[in-house]
Amino acid sequence: MAVNEQEVELIVKQILGQLSGGQGSTYSAPASTAGGPIPSVAHVAMLTSLENFEVKEFPMPSVGDDDILVKVEGCGVCGTDAHEFKRDPFSLIPVALGHEGTGEIVKMGKNVKKDSAGKDLHLGDKVVTCMIFKDDPEITMFDLNKQNVGDADVYGLLPDDDVHLNGWFSDYILIRGGSTVFNVSDLDLDSRILIEPCAVLVHAVERAKTTGILRFNSRVVVQGCGPIGLICIAVLRTLGIQNITAVDGNEQRLAFAKRMGADKTVSFKDHNGIEALTEAVKQSFDGHLADFAFQCTGNPNAHSNIYKFIRNGGGLCELGFFVNGGDATINPHFDLCSKEITLVGSWVYTLRDYATTFDFLRRAKGIGLPMSELITHRFRLNDINEALKTNLAMTGLKIAVVDNINV
Ligand SMILES: [Zn+2]
Numbered sequence: 001m002a003v004n005e006q007e008v009e010l011i012v013k014q015i016l017g018q019l020s021g022g023q024g025s026t027y028s029a030p031a032s033t034a035g036g037p038i039p040s041v042a043h044v045a046m047l048t049s050l051e052n053f054e055v056k057e058f059p060m061p062s063v064g065d066d067d068i069l070v071k072v073e074g075c076g077v078c079g080t081d082a083h084e085f086k087r088d089p090f091s092l093i094p095v096a097l098g099h100e101g102t103g104e105i106v107k108m109g110k111n112v113k114k115d116s117a118g119k120d121l122h123l124g125d126k127v128v129t130c131m132i133f134k135d136d137p138e139i140t141m142f143d144l145n146k147q148n149v150g151d152a153d154v155y156g157l158l159p160d161d162d163v164h165l166n167g168w169f170s171d172y173i174l175i176r177g178g179s180t181v182f183n184v185s186d187l188d189l190d191s192r193i194l195i196e197p198c199a200v201l202v203h204a205v206e207r208a209k210t211t212g213i214l215r216f217n218s219r220v221v222v223q224g225c226g227p228i229g230l231i232c233i234a235v236l237r238t239l240g241i242q243n244i245t246a247v248d249g250n251e252q253r254l255a256f257a258k259r260m261g262a263d264k265t266v267s268f269k270d271h272n273g274i275e276a277l278t279e280a281v282k283q284s285f286d287g288h289l290a291d292f293a294f295q296c297t298g299n300p301n302a303h304s305n306i307y308k309f310i311r312n313g314g315g316l317c318e319l320g321f322f323v324n325g326g327d328a329t330i331n332p333h334f335d336l337c338s339k340e341i342t343l344v345g346s347w348v349y350t351l352r353d354y355a356t357t358f359d360f361l362r363r364a365k366g367i368g369l370p371m372s373e374l375i376t377h378r379f380r381l382n383d384i385n386e387a388l389k390t391n392l393a394m395t396g397l398k399i400a401v402v403d404n405i406n407v
Contacts (some may be wrong), residue, residue: 041057041058042059044170045169057350061164063108069108069178072171077098077390079322101155108123110289115127125185128181128182169384199356201228205235205351212342222257226297229248245265247281260369265284278308290311314342328342378402379396387399
């Protein structure tokens with residue numbers, strides 16, 4: 001439906017353009033270029049059936065007055081991509097996926113002057129797109145889902161159309177006028193690939209701060225040391241919070257948590273039952289319970305347990321259930337009421353958090369956190385099916401598709 005509307009709009013614009021001698025036409029404007037000759041074809045990984053990407057060739061599209069042509073350098077694989085790859089829950093096939101991408105501007109229309117934050121855009125600048133609309137900085141993913149995704153310029157989730165360059169799993173992407181785009185030229189490639197997952201944590205910590213409980217000297221538990229928990233620790237560390245205990249069952253991940261800024265680690269495998277585990281968390285804080293806890297796993301039992309780690313009057317941010325992971329049982333009297341716990345939930349991010357994330361990544365690098373090591377696997381575009389399968393196997397942390405760098 002949305003694609004048809006777009007097609008109609010393009011045809012109308014073209015006709016209007018011809019009538020007015022080129023003014024207002026999407027396709028007739030001369031665009032400036034950089035970075036050497038632009039090939040006549042682009043390569044796009046198109047999900048054509050379940051668990052099957054085909055790298056297809058499409059003619060390089062014309063760049064309209066408001067459009068930006070970007071040469072892709074890399075794109076992270078997100079849980080959403082894996083979900084779509086395995087199940088196609090939104091019935092988007094055929095679809096070009098990849099939304100955690102970044103690359104270099106090689107051509108742009110004459111009307112393109114600034115990014116969504118008001119920063120100048122030039123040929124050669126490195127950019128990212130964002131799933132959130134620029135015209136409403138307070139909009140969250142929840143609001144976005146209520147609208148037609150096809151109209152939202154959500155690259156990597158747009159249904160296929162006659163341009164085809166709609167996802168970051170590609171060597172070129174056409175960013176249409178009106179899309180949310182940021183100039184992030186001062187960040188290295190790995191940092192740029194990590195922007196989207198990091199924004200989720202910047203948002204969660206912002207939510208946590210609304211409780212008024214999280215402070216510099218707080219004792220903080222981060223439960224779950226997958227990419228989300230590890231980045232959570234890094235965001236807290238860049239804010240100056242040092243008294244962090246990481247809880248997980250995987251020794252390797254706990255070791256990484258320490259390098260990301262956790263002061264102590266507790267493996268739930270070393271402690272039998274919630275009482276022993278709570279005691280271990282308490283020991284890590286010299287006999288105190290946590291002032292604040294972040295729940296970063298998608299396991300309902302982990303949600304039930306985490307209340308035990310928090311002191312009376314403490315706070316909890318639940319951000320592990322990005323998708324429905326089922327019901328969790330708590331005792332409202334003991335866990336919530338009598339302890340007077342302040343609970344916040346967190347999901348996705350706002351546009352403001354996205355811009356804050358650029359600063360976080362600069363600070364994380366500045367204090368020497370090993371952010372790049374979060375990217376454990378790098379695949380070339382031709383091996384994209386392997387990349388998605390590696391994500392589904394959950395053997396690594398962040399999986400990335402990179403085409404234009406030597407790895
Ligand atoms: Zn994502």
